Amino acid sequence: MRSSLRLVLVSWWLQFKMIMRSPFDGFGNVIYPLFFATTAFFVFRAGDSPRTLIYASLGASVMGMWSSVSTSAGSAMQRERWWGTLELLVSAPRHFSLVLLPSTLGLATVGVYNLVATLLWGRFAFGIDLTIEHPLLFALSIVGTVISFAGLGFLFAVSFVRFRAAWVLGNFFEYPVWLICGFLVPLTLLPTWVHPIAWVLAPTWGMNAIRESALGGTPLPDLLLCLALGLAYVGAGVLVTDRVLRAARVSGSLSLT
Amino acid sequence: MAAIEAADLRRTYRTHTGTLRRRAKEIEAVRGISFAVEPGELFGLLGPNGAGKTTTIKMLITLLIPTGGSARVLGLDVVRQAHEVRKRIGYVFGGERGVYERLSGYDNLRYFAELYGVPAREQKRRIEELLDLVGLKDREHERAEGYSRGMKQRLHVARGLLHDPEVLFLDEPTIGLDPVGAREIRETIASLTQAGKTVLLTTHYMFEADALCDRIAVISKGSIVAEGTPLDLKRGVAQGTVVEVEVFGIAGEALERVRALTGVLSVAVEEREQAQVLVVRTEADVELTQAILGNLNGSDVGRISRREPTLEDAYVALVSE
Numbered sequence: 001m002r003s004s005l006r007l008v009l010v011s012w013w014l015q016f017k018m019i020m021r022s023p024f025d026g027f028g029n030v031i032y033p034l035f036f037a038t039t040a041f042f043v044f045r046a047g048d049s050p051r052t053l054i055y056a057s058l059g060a061s062v063m064g065m066w067s068s069v070s071t072s073a074g075s076a077m078q079r080e081r082w083w084g085t086l087e088l089l090v091s092a093p094r095h096f097s098l099v100l101l102p103s104t105l106g107l108a109t110v111g112v113y114n115l116v117a118t119l120l121w122g123r124f125a126f127g128i129d130l131t132i133e134h135p136l137l138f139a140l141s142i143v144g145t146v147i148s149f150a151g152l153g154f155l156f157a158v159s160f161v162r163f164r165a166a167w168v169l170g171n172f173f174e175y176p177v178w179l180i181c182g183f184l185v186p187l188t189l190l191p192t193w194v195h196p197i198a199w200v201l202a203p204t205w206g207m208n209a210i211r212e213s214a215l216g217g218t219p220l221p222d223l224l225l226c227l228a229l230g231l232a233y234v235g236a237g238v239l240v241t242d243r244v245l246r247a248a249r250v251s252g253s254l255s256l257t
Numbered sequence: 258m259a260a261i262e263a264a265d266l267r268r269t270y271r272t273h274t275g276t277l278r279r280r281a282k283e284i285e286a287v288r289g290i291s292f293a294v295e296p297g298e299l300f301g302l303l304g305p306n307g308a309g310k311t312t313t314i315k316m317l318i319t320l321l322i323p324t325g326g327s328a329r330v331l332g333l334d335v336v337r338q339a340h341e342v343r344k345r346i347g348y349v350f351g352g353e354r355g356v357y358e359r360l361s362g363y364d365n366l367r368y369f370a371e372l373y374g375v376p377a378r379e380q381k382r383r384i385e386e387l388l389d390l391v392g393l394k395d396r397e398h399e400r401a402e403g404y405s406r407g408m409k410q411r412l413h414v415a416r417g418l419l420h421d422p423e424v425l426f427l428d429e430p431t432i433g434l435d436p437v438g439a440r441e442i443r444e445t446i447a448s449l450t451q452a453g454k455t456v457l458l459t460t461h462y463m464f465e466a467d468a469l470c471d472r473i474a475v476i477s478k479g480s481i482v483a484e485g486t487p488l489d490l491k492r493g494v495a496q497g498t499v500v501e502v503e504v505f506g507i508a509g510e511a512l513e514r515v516r517a518l519t520g521v522l523s524v525a526v527e528e529r530e531q532a533q534v535l536v537v538r539t540e541a542d543v544e545l546t547q548a549i550l551g552n553l554n555g556s557d558v559g560r561i562s563r564r565e566p567t568l569e570d571a572y573v574a575l576v577s578e
Contacts, residue, residue, distance in 0.1 A: 003377070006371065010368070010371045011371060011372075014360060014364055014367070014368050017360065017364070018359045021400075022359065082354075083354055083355070083356070083357065083358070084350075084352070084354025085355055087315075087320055088355055089372065090320060091319060091343055091348055092343065092369070092372035092373055093343040093344040093373060093420075094371075094374060246322070249320060249321055249322045251271075252321055254320055254321075
């Protein structure tokens with residue numbers, strides 16, 4: 001248990017180091033959230049309500065976090081293929097989920113920067129003054145959201161190991177989640193058939209928890225649901241990892257780029 | 258108990274041809290090979306590109322599931338006991354891939370030390386030892402993207418040894434290296450068996466297998482076509498004569514006619530710059546130069562020479578059959 005925790009921590013740090021050293025990823029991470037934020041602010045400024053702008057500001061910040069995980073989790077696995085390291089990771093004696101999880105956790109951690117950058121951009125470029133009502137719960141909500149995003153990214157990444165083209169799925173999921181999980185538009189405005197989909201997606205609850213803690217409310221139930229779903233994704237990912245790897249070993253797709 | 262055992266090992270790949278009308282096609286990469294490697298032995302799998310060497314090694318290191326036959330490493334089944342096998346083997350492949358370029362050499366080793374379960378208190382000492390062994394000391398904190406090909410290859414070797422595995426699989430570890438870099442890697446490989454490791458090495462360099470291996474299996478088109486010590490293989494070609502004919506565009510039928518001549522042991526065609534060279538190994542006491550030329554009607558013929566066979570000829574003959 002202790003060595004597994006150490007593996008996750010060391011791997012997370014080294015993955016994070018690699019992400020931060022990539023000029024391309026770095027540039028994207030700096031620019032993207034600002035685009036999201038600017039678009040959201042212009043759209044919601046028309047409403048002329050300060051509370052709506054704060055709502056949009058928080059939504060745009062989580063959008064950036066989600067984009068960082070959904071698109072990067074797929075491309076991260078694709079990069080492991082290109083680098084020729086995927087086979088080395090699979091042939092290591094540790095359970096593959098312990099190898100994969102720190103990688104997606106590293107990506108989700110980068111997402112925290114997106115959140116902070118968006119809020120600062122809103123403050124200095126658009127004058128949105130964000131006062132956090134429950135700072136501690138706000139911080140916990142961010143941590144919970146990062147963990148649940150990492151869990152969902154992990155579940156994606158497992159499928160990317162087996163199917164080379166699955167990284168496209170990451171891009172495919174990027175925009176619907178913005179909408180379905182209520183990042184910019186409240187869930188109540190969406191058709192009722194969308195609601196069950198939103199409920200099983202942890203970003204919905206992470207977003208709620210962040211908003212409730214920032215704007216004043218009861219974020220704890222949302223946070224707990226977000227964490228529970230995040231852990232459920234990890235559990236599901238661990239369960240399917242062996243099956244997915246066996247399928248990849250049968251098909252011989254691990255070495256393909 | 259053998260350290261590595263393969264029994265009638267097979268691997269078939271399913272692939273597709275066509276775009277709109279896709280057709281499934283099966284390719285037999287390994288066609289029922291059997292061999293055993295004893296503990297402490299350095300065993301070579303020698304063969305040309307596409308012969309099935311890498312597929313064989315990937316089945317043995319648990320990355321591919323065989324479609325037939327079985328394989329055991331240290332008595333453990335590579336399919337059913339894959340996890341146990343992984344703990345006790347190391348894998349090194351050639352080329353520049355397999356390295357995290359944005360991390361330093363040290364961080365690369367640190368990461369894999371965690372993945373291979375090297376206890377935390379031993380990691381530092383182990384990494385230092387290996388950096389020393391492969392000659393990367395003083396460069397370990399530089400990013401791997403600045404390393405030469407040879408340095409990356411040495412980093413690979415260090416990675417493969419991190420968890421002190423009993424069996425090492427080296428897949429063309431000197432490919433693409435300059436002569437000095439290749440020699441350094443070969444020296445490191447030679448030192449591994451002195452440290453009691455069992456090594457399975459794949460290569461397509463005859464001289465490398467000859468210099469390093471206790472025994473060699475020559476693999477061609479997915480099958481083992483010869484097996485023995487380097488001396489055994491040399492003995493197999495010590496007799497006979499080689500006739501080399503420079504030709505410009507040789508037809509397949511002409512090649513078959515030459516192959517059918519009485520006294521011809523093997524025929525191969527080598528590409529050399531703009532010409533092809535027909536290499537015909539014949540029995541020692543027969544003179545076939547005229548007969549060979551007579552069967553090349555239609556091809557432009559250049560220089561003709563006769564010489565004693567070399568080890569290279571043995572290899573070419575075996576993989577051309």
